[in-house]
Amino acid sequence: MKTYKALSKSLIVMAGVSFVLAGQASAETIKIAVGHQSMCTDTYTAGIVVKELGLLEKHLPKTGKYADAEYDISWSDYSSGGPITNQMMANKLNFGVMGDYPLIVNGAKFQETESLRTLYVAGTGYNLKGSGNAIVVPVDSDVYSIDQLVGKEVSTPVGSAAWGMLLKAMQDNDIPSTEYTLKNQSPAVGAANIAAGKIDAHSDFCPWSELMEFRGTGRKIYDGSETGVPYLHGVVVREDFATEYPEVVTAFVKAVYEAGDWIREDPMRAVSMMEGWTGVEKEVLYLYFSKGGHLTLDPTIKDEWIEAVAFNHTVLEREKAIPPLNFDQWITEDFVKAAYAELGQDYEAEKMTAVDPVIANKGLPNEIWHSRDGVTTYDDMPSFLSAMAEMQGTGAKLNATYVYDIETGLKLFGKTAFWVKDAESYATFLRKGEAESYASDKGGQLIDFDTAIADFIKEG
Amino acid sequence: MMQPMDTVLSVVKHSWRSLLFWGLTFAVFAQTLQLAMLIIRFGDLPNYGISYDWLGNISTIAQSTPSIKDMLPIMFEEWWIEIGFMNYDYGNGISEWSLNVIPSRLVILTILGGLLALLILLKRNSACDAVAGTVGMAGASVGSVLVCMTTAAMSWVVCCATPSWVVGLAMLGLSVSASLALEDLGPTLFFSGFAVLLVSIYAIARGQAQQHNRQLSSDKSSHELPALEYTSALNRT
Incomplete structure (x- = not known):
């Protein structure tokens, strides 16, 4: 009888403790810390836009085991991806948003440890051919x-995607590093040196x-x-x-998707608001986020991306001796597929695009951004x-004008394009060499933007 | 017979306060010097400073890192104070350079400073020949430079590359390729620096022990060991 009573008491105590613990678990506070980069446009759909529009809060789970969660x-905000990885290592950040090279370093550094790992769960945006990185010279060079x-x-910036691009570009053009x-x-120092003509070229x-x-x-x-x-950015x-x-990660990817939708819906509104959030000029952001812009917003993980990051890893392995990375x-x-399913979107279709x-x-219209209209x-x-x-x-005050490079299809500022006038019309180019070749083929001449405009100024 | 280690331990026992004081002074001096070098290198005074909850962060790392092998290196890199220069020409500002005060590095610098003070104390009390003394001091200098260099806690927001000690070298003018080539040598240089310093201390302590033993053997009339007085020249000031 004594044994029975003691057992009953124990069971009651255990039940009480379990009840208290269960209560605590359901009322737990879930800390979500995100590292993003407001000076890196391609990260915006998983960073500043999600933050400012409160999209993560909108999609966070609030039922089931999250019913009482806070x-x-x-x-x-970071200037580069490296510190984000360090902060993730110390568990001060759960999520990190960065470009392809830092992403690889992130994955490899974590896999180098015994007990910690990151997962690459979604993309933010891409440029299929690698636009976004570029080599720039002083304007009078x-x-x-x-x-x-x-x-x-x-x-x-050594270690960045632009650094990797520079190495490959030099190799492709048979320019050894000794030459x-x-x-x-840093980007800011490079930009300042370009402005002052203190450096011959800067890749960023x-x-x-x-x-x-x-x-x-x-x-450029x-x-x-x-x-x-391909040049891509993503979320780890x-x-x-x-x-x-896992539901929180899926919610994050849903927020990324919705951020992309919000930008596509009205790029002008988006870049104007993003300028306020980041301090980056809206005219520059428009070059990325408008229709025909450099960036395609797409969270899917395509097979080409895996090939691209594998290639980039070989560059980093050779140049910086980073640890191996098991891509599988x-x-x-899993998370991006779950997010698409919950949003009722066709993941496979978008992945294939x-x-x-x-x-x-091809055939997209040129644009003039009138400051008032x-x-x-x-x-x-x-x-x-x-x-x-x-x-x-x-x-009239004009903010910017946009044209397209005949060769690459890239959107350009009208004022920085190389213009060719031939018998039929005008064509615009990113690079002088291609403009000269085109002019030579068509019997045209290389002109600047102001000369092209002058042809249409009516007398009187 | 007096052994070199006895000499060293005797100095440490008698002058540990002084060694600790000079170790801490050296650590503060080394950090200040690094900051001064950054200011000279970039020509800008620092315009921001952040203090981090170091203890809280260490606790977070301990709780969320299952493997102790992983935990210690992460803790080792944890910042306490960040002082740097923010460039507001672009966007909302971009941190261009910073000096990161990392407690683990402060401990190393304090130990380094303490060892240097120990070396100076031994040297002051030693009558070893001038060449051996000079070689010992030169070795100690090389050792300290190596340790200081590899514990440099500067970062340059250059890149997406994970910050490392070679960033400090690159910031101070060494070419990128040379800096990157040296990156893997960090631990080797660090331990070599300490090893050279310890060997220098040992060499000077050995000279002093030998001197003491010679003194003993020549003093036939006395059976009492003369007490070595390691009065610190540093203390005298």
Whole structure:
């Protein structure tokens, strides 16, 4: 009888303790810490947009085991991906948003440890051919092509995607590392040195090259698309967090998807708001996020991406001796597939779609961004140039103009493009060499933007 | 017979406060010097500073890292204070360079400073020949430079590359390729630096022990061991 009573007491105590513990578990506070980069455009759909629009909060699970959960969400802004990885290692961040090279370093550094791992769970955006990275020279430089960099000083943020692009571009053009001086410079320092003409060339990632072009300090001589290696950004999450809260990771990917939708819905509104959040000029952001822009917003993980990161890993292994990376263990489509399913979207269809600017941007209209009236589009060059002449004639304030490179399909600022006038019309180019070849083939002449506009200024 | 280790332990026993004081002073001096080098290198005074909850972060790491083998290196890199320069020309500002005060590095620098003070104390009390003394001091200098260099806690927000000690070298003017080539040598250089310093201390202590033993054997009339007085020249000041 005594034994029975003691057993009953024990059971009651255990039940009581269990009840208390269960209560505590259901009322737990889930800390979600995200590391993002407000000076890297391609990360915005998993960073600043999600943060400012409160999209993560909108999608976080609130039923089942999360019914009583409280979320403590924090966002930390970084200038590069390296510190994000360090903070994830120390478990001060659960999620990290970064470009392809830092992503690889992240995965490899975690796999180097005995007990910690990250998972690559979604993309944010991409450029199929590698645009976003570029080599820029001072605007008055006499350098117009990469082969002219022999014997020159070239700076880059070492370890970044732009650094990887620079190495490949030099290799592709048979310029060994002994024939140019590589300097390690941060984006801000590189941009300042380009403005002051203190460096011959600077290679950087999005949106620094376009920022220099927009401010009139730099000129692109090489676009990352020439390497033909996709440039992509993505989201990594600590595996222990993903295992404990898989629904939260899925919610994060849903927020990324919705951020992309929000930008596509009204790019003008999006870039104007993003300018306020990041301090990056909206005209530069428009070059990335508008229709025909450099960036395709797409969270899917395509087979080509895995090939691209595997290639990039070989570069990092050779140049920086980073640890090996098991891609099968690191990359998972589980969360992005779950997010698409919950949003009622067709994951496989989007995964199979890849936007090539050469094809997708063919025939897209040129644009003029009037500071008061917004963006107007023009289907052909004469109407675009006529409108420019007319607006200049009235002294209208124009924020920017956009045209497309005939060769790559890339969207360009009208003022930085190389213009060719032939008997029939006008054509625009990213690089001087191709513009000259085209002019030679067509019997046309190389002109600048102002000359092209002048052709449409009406007398009187 | 007096052994070199007895000499060293005797100095440590008598002057540990002084050694600790100079170790801490050296650590603060080394960090200040690094900051001064950054200011000179970049020509900008620091315009921001952040203090981190180091203890809280160490606790988080301990709780969320299952393997002790992983935990210790992560803790070793944990920051306490960050002082740097924020460039506001682009966006909302971009941290261009910073000096990171890392407690684990402070401990190393304090030990290094303490060892240097120990060496100086031994040297001051030693009558070993001038060449051996100079070689010992030179060795100690090389050792300290190696340790200081590999514990440099500077970061340059250059890149997406994970910060490492070679970032400090690159920031201070060494070419990128040379810096990167040296990266893997970090631990080797670090331990070599300490080894050279310890060997230098041992060499000087050995000279002093031999001197003491010679003194003993020549003093036939006395059976009492003369007490070595390691009055610190540093203390005298």
